[in-house]
Amino acid sequence: MLNIHDLHASVDGKQILRGLTLEVKSGEVHAIMGPNGSGKSTLAQVLAGRDSFQVDSGTVTWDGRDLLALPAEERAREGLFLAFQYPVEIPGVSNAYFLKSAVNAVRRHRGLPELDAMDFLKRVKAEMKAVGMREEFLYRSVNEGFSGGEKKRNEILQMVLLEPRLAVLDETDSGLDIDALRIVADGVNRLRSPDRSMIVITHYQRLLDYIVPDKVHVLSQGRIVRSGGPELALELEQRGYAWTADAPKAGQGASPATAGAARGGAAR
């Protein structure tokens, strides 16, 4: 179980999260929605432990442990997975080698035997088929020259292989066509299980047609301002974010975490 209490965080001295409180029980899927600049990506990066995001106050406990005290790689090994909004390219490092190193780092940590090349390839090829990736992507450099959709599938592939206990998907649906969206959603749905929690961050309701969340939260100005069931997402889709309390004023800048995600507002 993940318990976030009164979390304040900032980037480059600019306060982004302002008292965020959220509880995600084992087996639950929570959707977090909100306009640009509301702090969605900051929440994802803070949970994953990125150095450049500073936690000013508040607590995050994960299965009774202080999550914030763990370095990023330790969180990952303990089973926290972040699907990146902008997956990073690593030229010269083959996807196969990267994936195998990651899988084995996690397996070592969990006291499992490392997978050898044969076992790993068997496993990864099966999973690639499921997310609709051709085998050649194994031998290409990590994310290098991948299209937007290919990068997102590669994130889902990594998530499936690493079998996290807590998966955070940061706008994984952005820039995907409907087929890719289905594949991503299918990957997520296959992973749903009583001992796995997921936080799905999204800007649009669209993804939630395929991933039906247990809870939906609206984030605004660094705080959760509304919580409800799946019906809340539909309401947002119809009415836009403007009707939610504390909605950001027009013209407010995007946070650095989401800068570059220049898109129109959700209000339509």
Next chain:
Amino acid sequence: MTAVTTKLDTFLDREYEAGFVTDVESDTIPKGLSEDTIRLISARKNEPGFMLEWRLQAYRRWLTMTEPAWAQVHYPRIDFQDIAYYSAPKTKTDGPKSLDEVDPELLRTYEKLGVPLHERARLAGVAVDAVFDSVSVATTFKKQLGEHGIVFCSFSEAVKEHPELVQKYLGSVVPQGDNFYAALNSAVFSDGSFVYIPKGVKCPMELSTYFRINARDTGQFERTLIVADEGASVSYLEGCTAPMRDENQLHAAVVELVAMDDAHIKYSTVQNWYPGDKDGKGGIYNFVTKRGDCRGARSRISWTQVETGSAITWKYPSVILRGDDSVGEFHSVALSNHRQQADTGTKMIHIGRNTRSTILSKGISAGHGSNTYRGLVRITPKAVGARNYTQCDSLLIGDKCAAHTFPTVEVRHPSAQVEHEATTSRIGEDQLFYAMQRGLTAEDAVSMIVSGFCREVFKELPMEFAVEAQNLLGVSLEGSIG
């Protein structure tokens, strides 16, 4: 970026493991350089008259030359009178005849460096010439190689045993007056390796020379000459280390390669001279002239170098593509960390018809390091159908280092095809975080990225050397082979 920089610094702060000093009694001549010094060196080595004459000629040329200043490196003026030009470990006899006569202290030194010379411990399939300061202390597998007609011995021995070969080829690729340091080397060179592969012979094992500088205030000036006669082939490896000392030491070597018709020479270097400390104190000045001559048709010369050591590296292993259809290759990884400076690259001189060359240069700069690629591709008017492909990539680690690229292309025949590609990238905080979010440590992530960057060059190294290069760069070989 600070947290990431700290992580990178820990990764890059490796101890220099070859920095110990061997306690042997040395026979070192007094510091200073004059015609007398050269006569003294020649006399110590009991050289025939032609060698002394050749040295003196070179010395007279050197006196008229000035130190080159065009390289992107900075260092205080070298006082050439403050260097001892010859230092040899004392032996009872006139040079050891077999391993049993070699000072056990020297054998232990090479063992510590991972180059065991003793029969039982030798690396399978690699013959070694071990050069300690100014002299060769042992050459292994000589007899076995001799059965194939292959000559593999110290340069001093070659001068005595095979004077006709030495006279024929010495200076034929790098003439005495080629450049300031080559002229100095020609005057005072003390030892090195000599290889002759006769017609049609494929050398059955890798040949290697391990250079070790031990004595204080001395320079090392070795000379290597490799000749592959028609249809012959050889793969040659070169390794180098030195103790950690506060003073800079000069290493000015010359390597000449000659490939006749259909001959193939592959020359690989893993250079790990002492680089100096974090603040740039001490370290080797590595001013080296390496050149191969594809003299025959369809001959091929490949240089592969992994340059991790030295305070300053100034070296441009080159190929003269004289024979028709000959091939020249240069593959390089150069790392400059802390205050290290590397100005390195190659020259490909296309003279014959349908000659081809490939240049693949990977420069890694970290700390306050400065890394420069300097290259020349020259297509002469007779080089019909010549082709060159050049790729220069730079990787920056941290934000205090520098990378420079100075490519020169001269094309004098319209049929030439010359391609040049260059990239510069930086190991970013985003890449490290991405890898760490997948459970890898920052060290693993850097090592993975560096290794991915070097992989095309490492693929060219013989197995034993690839392992050594991997250890030196602290990168994973598995990742580089994929």
